[in-house]
Amino acid sequence: MAGKYLYATNFEQKFSNGFTVYQIKLEERATTTQENGFLQLSHNDDFENGEFDNFEENIEVGCTYELLAKPAKRTDSKTEMEQLRLSILPLITAFTTDMDGTSINVQRYYGIDYTVPKAGIPRICYILAENCEDCLQPLSTLIALTGCQKIDTSLFRSFTKQMLLGLTFLHNNRIIHKDIRCDNVLVRQQECPLKKKEYFLKLAHFEKAAFHDLNSKDNKILNIAEGSSRFASTEMQKLASFDWDDSIDVIGTLTDVFSLGCTVLEMYQRSPPNWIYTEKERQKESLFVFAPENKFDDFLANLRGLRNVGANPDISCINEKDALDFVRRCLLPRPERPSSSSLNEMHVFTKEASAKQGSPARYQVSKDEFRLAVIVNGFPQPTDSQYESFAKGVPYGHFTSRRELGMFLANILHESAGLRYRKEISPQPEYGKYYGRGYMQLTWEDNYRKASQALYHDDRLVENPDQVADDEDVAWATACWYWGAVVHSYPGVAEGKFGASIRAINSEEEGMGRNEVKSRARNEYYKRILAVFVPGEAPVESGS
Structure with missing residues (x-):
């Protein structure tokens, strides 16, 4: 040099x-x-x-x-x-x-x-x-254009896809941006044939970035409340408002996913998110504050951006179903919040953009593969709507491989008799009205409440539990949520031990070899599905 x-x-x-x-x-x-x-x-x-x-x-x-x-x-x-x-x-x-x-x-x-x-x-x-500043402009400048220059919302899928690709690269390298928002996303506009325009996005301004060292117990640089109040994650908010619990709270890569949801909301609203308070939340005095030396965004001028722990953003400006679902998932509390790679590879909102990018999803399952996995086990061919609802629900499951998707589907086929039943045939009296529904046979009022809060931020499934059985989207969403909340982190599941997933779902009846006939049926389903999803990989049946 x-x-x-x-x-x-x-x-x-x-x-x-x-x-x-x-x-x-x-x-x-x-x-x-x-x-x-x-x-x-x-x-x-x-x-x-x-x-x-x-x-x-x-x-x-x-x-x-x-x-x-x-x-x-x-x-x-x-x-x-x-x-x-x-x-x-x-x-x-x-x-x-x-x-x-x-x-x-x-x-x-x-x-x-x-x-x-x-x-x-x-x-x-x-x-x-x-060097970016001479050829790219902030995304916030682009979305603020009006009149004939106003950016159409149809481009937001591509914008979101490109941001997810950037975040996935960072998170795969254990880098947390900590300040994702439109001001920190740079855009280059390029004229293309047929007078169409293409936009290329780059995540920028890493001055507050941090490295998430999984082997270190001392990640002090992570636990600093930085960034913009209107985009900071719930866990960052808790840290700043002194509501932090070292035993359960973590500042990790999922904090960027929350900020991404706020950024997508900012695109549709064309201004930073506004936050809604319940009367109970308004009575709290633990407002979100920044680290003492951080004078970000003219702090005093952004008092409207301050919020209490538990406040929700106003998302009424989003009138596209897929975009609304994407933002809701990003704003889920940790650990229900999906990872950037899961959203990038699974969510229907970026599916169209994914095809244009030419980067096939590693964990996605095609419609033909889904159908074959069901048919090869002797069940009727699934409908298009079943596959589409399955694809929408997958990000809730926190799946990390096609193998894990195969484990999930094998259990689903067993619980629903090949996707034919979404209600328990002979419910037990102790369940009351909260008996088994959906493809994973969701039971007990507490599970209905947790699923409802995680998926919809309200108690709609408690008030009307039949939605879990009657609505295809809800049936798959609750099944995937249960997998992500209960099964995904169960010991042995991440290592591909199919028996561990059986034990996590139905330990009382089939775990530890209690019902070998039923357990064997699930294993046979899994073998055939794995041959479709991951050809050549040998199944591991242990773990039960």
């Missing part, structure tokens, strides 16, 4: 988050002089960590980049700089290993370092990033 220097052009822009962004051009020089130049970013005594030494292979001489410069609040504030460095380094590492270009929907970062403190000179953190 010796002899390569970064030279500035006449571009400079200030952002409200405290960064100054320079547009710079990398040129190769043989001398060590900095005359006419901006900054030397390697082998320089002014820098402490040398992270700029590692980005030679990922950048090109003669190309333009962004250099983000942020001074510390105090001349000796190494902690602030180190925290920022630790949040960006995993992103740089992820891009370095991203050889197949799957991170096209995320702004690239190449190097980071901060200066040695000098008398009277504040410590400065420098981040080298992909």
Whole structure:
């Protein structure tokens, strides 16, 4: 890297988050002089960590980049700089290993370092990033257009799909953005044949990002209440309002999914989400606040964005069924909230956009595969509506593989006699009116209530439990919810032990070998389904 220097052009822009962004051009020089130049970013005594030494292979001489410069609040504030460095380094590492270009929907970062403190000179953190500001505009600017330039809502599926692709890349690398919103999504518009326009999105502004170290018990950088109040997740809100419980609360990748739901809502509303309070919530005084040093979004000017724990956003502006369902799922409480990869690969809202992107879902099951899996077990061919409702419900199940989908469907075929019954034939008296309904035979009032709250944020299934049997969408949604809430995390299920799923669903009757005939029937269903979903994979029947 010796002899390569970064030279500035006449571009400079200030952002409200405290960064100054320079547009710079990398040129190769043989001398060590900095005359006419901006900054030397390697082998320089002014820098402490040398992270700029590692980005030679990922950048090109003669190309333009962004250099983000942020001074510390105090001349000796190494902690602030180190925290920022630790949040960006995993992103740089992820891009370095991203050889197949799957991170096209995320702004690239190449190097980071901060200066040695000098008398009277504040410590400065420098981040080298992909140049975006000269060719992309914030999504918030695009959706605010009016008149003949107004963006049609039909494009929102593609926008959401691209954001999900970016989030999935980040989350697969255990990076949490922590501030997803339209202001932090950049868009490039491109004219195409037949006078059509295409839009390409990139997630940007990772100044608050954090690395989720699954092997560390000390993720302090995660547990900082940052971001915009109108987009922050429920768990972030609890942290900020001092309602945090270390034993159950986690700031993880699902916090970005919540913010994504708010961002989709922002697209349809064309302004940040508004929050609705019940009278009980209004009486609470634990308003959502930010970390003391975070002066984000002119905090005092956004008092309407403040909200109590438990408040719900106003989603009445969304008049598309699929989009409404997508947003509702994103806003579910953790752990019922689906992951970014699950939504990306399963949800019908992004299905059309997925086909255009040309990236087949790893965990999706086609209509033909679904039909064959049912028929091969000797049952009648399922209807189109059954498959469509199945596909809509799948994100609630938190499935992580086609194998797990096969385990789920095998149990469903057994519980519903091949998708033919959605009501228990001989209900037990102790269940009362909350006897088995739906494809998973949901029972007990408590389970009806939990499912209703998770899926619809109200008690509609408690008040009218027959919906679980009478409505195809609800029958599949409750079945998938039960799998995600109860079965998915049961020991052995993630490892593909089919017997573990039987025990999680019906341990009293079939678990631990109590009814070998029924258990054997489920296993036979599973073997045939697995041969369809994952050809060549041997089933593991243990776990019961």
